[in-house]
Amino acid sequence: GYQMNIQELGTIFQQKVPVKIVVLNNEFLGMVRQxxxxxxxxxYASTEMTNPxxxxxxxxxxxxAKRxxxxEELASAVEEMIASKSSYFLEVCVEKEDNVFPMIPTGASVSDVRLS
Known part of the structure; x- marks a missing residue:
């Protein structure tokens, strides 16, 4: 989840670098839930998150920052983020059950990649 890396916001602020961040928020530890x-x-065990x-x-x-x-809001929000000259944080709320593919199961090879 994003909270594992949230300290990067402090680095961005301190160094004044124009980093763009997009968080896909499904309110879960996404890959673990998947x-x-x-x-x-x-x-499901310990994967649903109560986020700040x-x-x-x-x-x-x-x-x-924007949520x-x-x-239908996504395209304009991405355009706004790209047009910004400074750092930008975009939170995109997605369905809890959306999965991320492709993926390779543990112990499998690239030939066993799952596309859905």
Whole structure:
């Protein structure tokens, strides 16, 4: 989850680098949840997250920030982020059950890649 790397906001603020960050927020530890869904019969353990307000945290570091909750808002939000001359944090709220592919299961080879 993003909270594992949130200290990068302090580095961005201190060094004044124009980094663009996009967080896909499904309110889970996404890859762990996906593995539990696909390989452990949807037995979810310690993967659902109660997240802080990431946009407010980014703004606390003087980083421009926005949250997108609707698909139709995404294109304009990305354009706004790219047009910004400074650092920018974009939180994109996605469905909890969205999975990330391609992926290779543990112990498998590249020829065993899963596309869905």
């Amino acid at each position: 593995w539990q869904q696909l390989f452990f019969d949807k037995r 307000d990431f946009v407010t945290i980014a703004k606390g570091y003087h980083i421009e 997108v909750t609707k698909r």
